Amino acid sequence: MSEYKIAVLVGSLRHDSLNRKLASALAKLAPQDFKFHQVEIGDLPLYNQDEDANQAAPVKRLKAEIAGSQGLLFVTPEYNRSIPGVLKNAIDNASRPYGQSAFAGKPAGVLGVSVGAIGTALAQQHLRNVLAYLDVPTLGQPEIFIQAKDGLFTDSGEIGESSKAFLQKWMDAYVAWIKRHAV
Template sequence: MSQYRIAVVVGSLRKDSINRQLANAVVRLAPPEFEFRQLQIGDLPLYNQDDDADQAAPVKRLKAEIAAADGVLFVTPEYNRSLPGVLKNAIDNASRPYGHSAWAGKPAGVLGASVGAIGSALAQQHLRNILAYLDMPTLGQPEAFIQVKEGTFDADGNLGEGVRKFLQGWMDRYVDWVKFHAAGR
């Protein structure tokens, strides 16, 4: 039975997203006491402060899923040198109304992949700025800017050997990060 529940937020809606592939592959590197669940963000309404008093059912669902989690793993692509709008919308919806953020205090990890050489570095930096404001302690090192190329994933969606070793080290640090913050509650 899992002892730690991690909410996974993939910043892409595309079914065959390389970031969804990365999320699916990296969670296999975690120890058995960690359970990962990808959260749905594509059905959220655009954030509108007028709705704060009576949030839509998908927003309430998202907030409840985050509240039930011991940590959050963000896996994001980079769109136009920043994070995707759908991810920002999910963050905004779950952080409102002011003073009732579902994100506060949840230890976070940030990953991202791209076919480009900088592997979502700018999107991750923008996301980290937002997470700092939301009071989410975010793993700083190692950073993981994954450039997807031949051999990153095998035919079954597993990580290739070179990137697997690096991401195993990242996952080991994230596991320790979540455990550290869970112990402090």
């Protein structure tokens, strides 16, 4: 494959979120044949099964962006020991109606950053459970639970030197995972 399109779902709507920064900085560690696109999830209606036959334009756009990708990247904060509602809503919208999930078979990676010491571990576990049900082969190792500390990002938005080798190792494993599972 000459180019791998990666749909990035950031579980935060905040413009200056740590997870949005992480998603952007990680993309810079990937090889040139990997193109990352952060998909919009903030404009989606709340999922309502009554709308399955006539999905809103933002839902159709989201499903098309996922369907047009060779892989997925979920970068999420942890809210109340789980995934944020906005991310769960995006997953619910893109996976319905039943039997028409945009996610089925798409390989994925999951990570996140938090100011807390366990760095999104519980949110990632909940997300992995949802993705397993949706038939999304998800990179298991290495796991990444990042605590936001000074120096994680440079002033120019790249990964700081103290974390660069660690995150490059994750990116290398993710790239190999996508290449192995992309259809």
